[in-house]
Amino acid sequence: MTFVLITTVALLYGVGAYLIMARNLLHIVIGLGLIAHGANLLLLLAGGAPGSPPLVGAEAARIADPLPQAMALTAIVITFGITAFLLAMAYRSWILHGDDVVEDDIDDRRIARQAPSKDDS
Amino acid sequence: MNALVVLPVALPLGAAGLSYALNRYPRFQRVLGVATLTTVLGLAIALLVNVQANGVLVKAIGNWTGPIGITLAADLFSVIILVVSMVVLLAVLVYAIGSPRTSSEARFFYPTYLILTAGIALSLLTADLFNLFVAFEIMLSASYVLITLGGSRDQIRHGTTYVIINLLASMLFITAIGITYAAAGTVNMADLAVKLGDISPAIRDALGALFLLVFGIKAAIFPLFFWLPDSYPTAPAPVTAIFAGLLTKVGVYAIIRTQTLLFPSDGPSTLILVLAGLTMVVGVLGAIAQNDIKRILSFHIISQIGYMIMGLGLFTIAALAGAIFYIVHHILVKTALFLVGGLVEHTMGTSRLRRLGGMVHRAPFIAALFLIPALSLAGIPPLSGFLAKLTLVQAGLEINQFLIVGVSLAVSLLTLFSMIKVWSGVFWGTPDPAAPPGEDVGTGRLVFPRLMVLPTAALVLLTLVFVVAAEPLYRISEHAAITLLDPTLYIEAVLGR
Numbered sequence: 001m002t003f004v005l006i007t008t009v010a011l012l013y014g015v016g017a018y019l020i021m022a023r024n025l026l027h028i029v030i031g032l033g034l035i036a037h038g039a040n041l042l043l044l045l046a047g048g049a050p051g052s053p054p055l056v057g058a059e060a061a062r063i064a065d066p067l068p069q070a071m072a073l074t075a076i077v078i079t080f081g082i083t084a085f086l087l088a089m090a091y092r093s094w095i096l097h098g099d100d101v102v103e104d105d106i107d108d109r110r111i112a113r114q115a116p117s118k119d120d121s
Numbered sequence: 122m123n124a125l126v127v128l129p130v131a132l133p134l135g136a137a138g139l140s141y142a143l144n145r146y147p148r149f150q151r152v153l154g155v156a157t158l159t160t161v162l163g164l165a166i167a168l169l170v171n172v173q174a175n176g177v178l179v180k181a182i183g184n185w186t187g188p189i190g191i192t193l194a195a196d197l198f199s200v201i202i203l204v205v206s207m208v209v210l211l212a213v214l215v216y217a218i219g220s221p222r223t224s225s226e227a228r229f230f231y232p233t234y235l236i237l238t239a240g241i242a243l244s245l246l247t248a249d250l251f252n253l254f255v256a257f258e259i260m261l262s263a264s265y266v267l268i269t270l271g272g273s274r275d276q277i278r279h280g281t282t283y284v285i286i287n288l289l290a291s292m293l294f295i296t297a298i299g300i301t302y303a304a305a306g307t308v309n310m311a312d313l314a315v316k317l318g319d320i321s322p323a324i325r326d327a328l329g330a331l332f333l334l335v336f337g338i339k340a341a342i343f344p345l346f347f348w349l350p351d352s353y354p355t356a357p358a359p360v361t362a363i364f365a366g367l368l369t370k371v372g373v374y375a376i377i378r379t380q381t382l383l384f385p386s387d388g389p390s391t392l393i394l395v396l397a398g399l400t401m402v403v404g405v406l407g408a409i410a411q412n413d414i415k416r417i418l419s420f421h422i423i424s425q426i427g428y429m430i431m432g433l434g435l436f437t438i439a440a441l442a443g444a445i446f447y448i449v450h451h452i453l454v455k456t457a458l459f460l461v462g463g464l465v466e467h468t469m470g471t472s473r474l475r476r477l478g479g480m481v482h483r484a485p486f487i488a489a490l491f492l493i494p495a496l497s498l499a500g501i502p503p504l505s506g507f508l509a510k511l512t513l514v515q516a517g518l519e520i521n522q523f524l525i526v527g528v529s530l531a532v533s534l535l536t537l538f539s540m541i542k543v544w545s546g547v548f549w550g551t552p553d554p555a556a557p558p559g560e561d562v563g564t565g566r567l568v569f570p571r572l573m574v575l576p577t578a579a580l581v582l583l584t585l586v587f588v589v590a591a592e593p594l595y596r597i598s599e600h601a602a603i604t605l606l607d608p609t610l611y612i613e614a615v616l617g618r
Contacts, residue, residue, distance in 0.1 A: 020289065025281060032288050039295040046303035067189070068302060071251050075295050078258045082288055085265055089284065093277050102285070103278055105351055107410075 005045055012038030025090040025100040029083060036079040043072040125168055126180040126193045129161050129203060129242040137235035150231040151218050157235060158214055161242070162207040169200045173597070177604075177614035179248070186617050188309035194248035194615050197601035198445060202374055203245050205449050208583065209366050209456045210238055212576035216460055217359035219572025220467065226271050233270070237263035237363070244371050248615045250301065250308040253375065254294050257339070261287050264368060268356045275355045283352035290338040297331040304328065311615035314382050314608055329384035333376065333393075340372030342430055343400040346423045350407065353422075354415035354472075358463025361415065365422050366456030370448055373429045377444065381605045386436055393434035394525050401427030401532040408539045414462045414472040417543055418455070421498065424532060425451050428513060431525055435516055441602035443512035446595055450509040450587060454494040457580040461491045464577060465547060468559025468567050474546030481548040484567045487574075488548045493581050495544065499537035505587040512595065 012034050019031025047068035052058055054066040090100045104112070136157040140150050172178055172195055182191045195203075214234060222230070240260025247253050265287075269280040302308055304324050305316040317325055334345070341349040349369070353361050380386075380393070404424025411417045429451070432444025464487060465480070466472040481488040497504035510533060517526040561568050587594065604610060 020285075028285055032285070032292065035289070035292045036295075039292050039299065042296060042299040043302070046299045048303075067308075068299070071298070071302075071308075074251070074255060078255070078262075078291075079288075082258075082262065082265070082284070082291075085262075086281075086284055086288070089269065089277060089281055092272055093281065096274050096277060102281055105347065106416075107350075 002045065005041060009038045009041050009045065012041065023101050025086070025093065025102055028102065029086050029090065032086070033079070033083055036075070036083075040072045040075055043068045043075065123178055123180040125164060125171065126178050126195050126246060127182070128164050129168070129207075130193075130239050130246065132161055132164075133157055133235045133239040133242065137232045137239065140235060141229075141232035144228040144232070147227055147231075150228070154214050154231050154235060155211070155218075158207060158211040158238065161238070162204070162211055165200065165204045165207045168195055169197075169204050172197055172200050173600070177611050179614045179617070181617070188307045188312035188616065191252050192248045192309065192311075192615050193243075193246045194311075194611065195246055196604055196611055197597065198377070198605055199245040199374070201445060201597060201601055202370070202448060202452075203242060205452050206241055206245070206367055207238075209452055209580070210234075210241075210363065212580050213359050213363045213366075213456065213460070215576040216362070216463070216573050217357075219570045219575070220357070220359060220463070221570070222357065229266070230270060233263050233266045237267065241367060241371055245374060248310050248611075250298055250310055250313065253310075254291070254298060257294070257371075257375075258291060260368070260371065261291070264364065267360045268352065268364070270360070271357070279352045279355045282348055286338065286348040290335055293331070293338075294335045297328065297335055300331070301328055309615065310378075310382055311608075311612040314612050317383055325384065329380065332379045332384070336372050336375040336379065337396075338372075340369050340376055340426055340430075341423050342376075342396055342426055343403050343423075346400070346404065346426075349423060350411075350416055350419040353419045354413070358459065358466060362456050362459035362463060365419065365459050366452045369422060369426060370429075370452055373426060373448060376430070377433050377441070377605070380433060381441070382608050382611065385606075385608075389436055389520060389522060390434050393430060394522065397427045397431035397434050398525055398528045399427075400424070400430060401528060405532050405535040405539065409535065409542070412474050412546075414465065414474065414543055414547065415459070417539055418458055418462060421536065421539070422455060424536065425455070425498070427532070428510070428529060431529060432513055432516070434525070435513075435520060435522060436606075437516055437520060438599065438602045438606055439519060440513065440516035441605055442595065442599040443509065443516050445598040445601055446512050447509040449594070449598070450497070450505040450584070453580055453584050453587065454497050454505065457494040457577060457584065458491070458498065460573070460577040460580065461487065461494070464490075464569055464573055467573065468557060468569055470558040474543065476553060477547045478550035479548070479552030480567075483552060484569070487569065490574075490577055490581050491548065492544065494584060495540040496537075497584055499540050500533045501537070503588055505584045505591075508588065508591050508595075 016031045016035035019027050047065035051062050051064035054063040093100045136153055140153050143149055178195045180193045237260055240256055240263055243256035247256055265284050268283055269276050304320050305313055307313055338345045353364055401424050404420050408417050408420035428447050429444045432440045469477055497506040500506040500510040514526050559568050
């Protein structure tokens with residue numbers, strides 16, 4: 001069970017990291033979302049072995065650790081909010097430019113303009 | 122008494138809610154904002170006096186004592202930064218009120234600004250790693266809104282990079298917290314400081330590096346600084362000033378806090394010193410290549426972060442005291458410089474060096490307001506930058522770290538060079554014959570809004586007060602550094618023993 005979860009975490013991070021390297025914002029947002037899922041799953045895994053629900057009156061030795069669950073819940077809410085904000089930015093970018101491509105650094109563009117183009121050589 | 126620790130966070134948050142609910146009354150929003158920040162500044166000073174007299178102040182939220190509940194703790198280091206932050210936040214708020222902007226933007230500026238304040242205060246006061254993550258997110262969410270407020274082309278373009286980089290850093294932060302919890306079974310910083318000692322050194326070092334990476338992105342140290350010079354200059358002047366002055370410094374605060382409390386080293390850390398040196402050099406070289414006031418100043422933020430990290434890397438009492446001293450100096454000076462940059466841009470209509478010139482004849486007072494912090498940044502005696510650099514250099518020489526000291530002195534020289542470049546581009550030379558937008562048509566004099574000049578002048582004055590009060594300020598910094606290097610008091614206070 002834990003092995004499956006660990007593999008899933010690794011897979012989510014890997015796929016997310018690959019998607020972040022894309023040029024368009026939508027891919028990046030999905031990539032970040034996947035990494036966020038991976039991170040939340042990792043938090044859950046950090047709590048140790050699964051157990052019964054941590055309710056008042058439950059046998060202390062057999063309950064699951066509630067702390068990572070609370071943390072994961074908080075993290076989910078935060079990433080949800082910021083992802084929504086990023087999507088709004090992607091939409092705004094689409095209105096302004098007609099696309100949602102993330103552009104190069106200002107200095108990168110400046111240097112690219114100064115470099116001789118391939119046709120000259 | 123201990124409720125004092127909660128108020129700098131709770132008060133701005135409550136005020137933000139009120140400010141948002143009443144966003145149709147801009148005059149009320151302004152009064153509320155200034156009143157809140159003045160009160161919080163007062164509270165922060167009260168905290169400083171209290172902490173200095175009684176040691177670490179702790180408040181367990183909801184009376185759930187550590188390590189399970191969320192604990193807020195104020196030690197001397199966090200309170201010093203808190204006081205300076207509030208001074209700067211208040212000055213920039215007054216500046217923002219004075220700077221003209223469309224009313225629809227301003228309506229949402231005030232509540233967001235107050236949320237930013239709460240986020241900064243919580244980051245400085247929390248004694249819980251996960252809570253630190255939440256605090257960072259409060260601060261960053263507010264900063265996302267502020268940097269894109271207005272939604273212009275440039276803002277969206279560069280804001281996107283800013284949000285993506287920071288969100289990725291936050292994900293790494295959660296990852297680091299998850300691994301920490303798996304390794305040590307706690308996220309309370311005091312508890313961690315005790316328990317991390319028992320786990321294997323390899324895992325400890327890996328965790329230390331992971332946290333350095335996370336906070337390194339937020340603090341813009343080499344090689345993780347690339348997002349900063351692109352995103353900061355696009356925001357409106359007051360927003361850029363507060364970001365430049367405070368946000369990266371909260372990252373530096375987190376680096377110093379975690380590296381001293383959780384992952385203390387025995388002596389100077391070569392890794393951190395190398396990072397510090399490269400941050401200084403790359404930042405200042407970047408600044409030299411730029412032709413726009415705001416971009417030059419943005420690269421200087423990076424270069425200056427190197428000095429603070431250098432203090433941490435040397436890891437002696439004198440060096441850490443120097444780093445704290447440097448942070449205080451830097452927050453005041455950097456914010457003042459960006460405010461002057463904003464004034465120039467407001468009145469002249471551009472911040473590009475090539476299109477500016479001759480302002481020393483037309484606005485000598487503004488030129489003086491620029492010259493003092495600019496020379497201070499470069500470390501010209503007797504200004505605050507000189508004193509701050511002197512303490513760091515002395516600390517470095519004491520333990521024979523000649524290389525980093527040499528690098529830091531060479532970088533000072535290059536800093537002076539690029540400040541002179543701004544000076545000769547903006548203030549010397551012949552004025553552009555075309556009338557700038559801020560010129561009074563009748564008299565032909567340059568007009569600067571009084572509410573923008575006043576807080577700028579106040580901050581410049583404070584950097585001068587810093588020089589006069591250097592001795593007691595250094596004593597407090599040294600006291601804070603001693604507490605940082607011997608965290609037993611902090612640990613005992615937080616764990617309630």
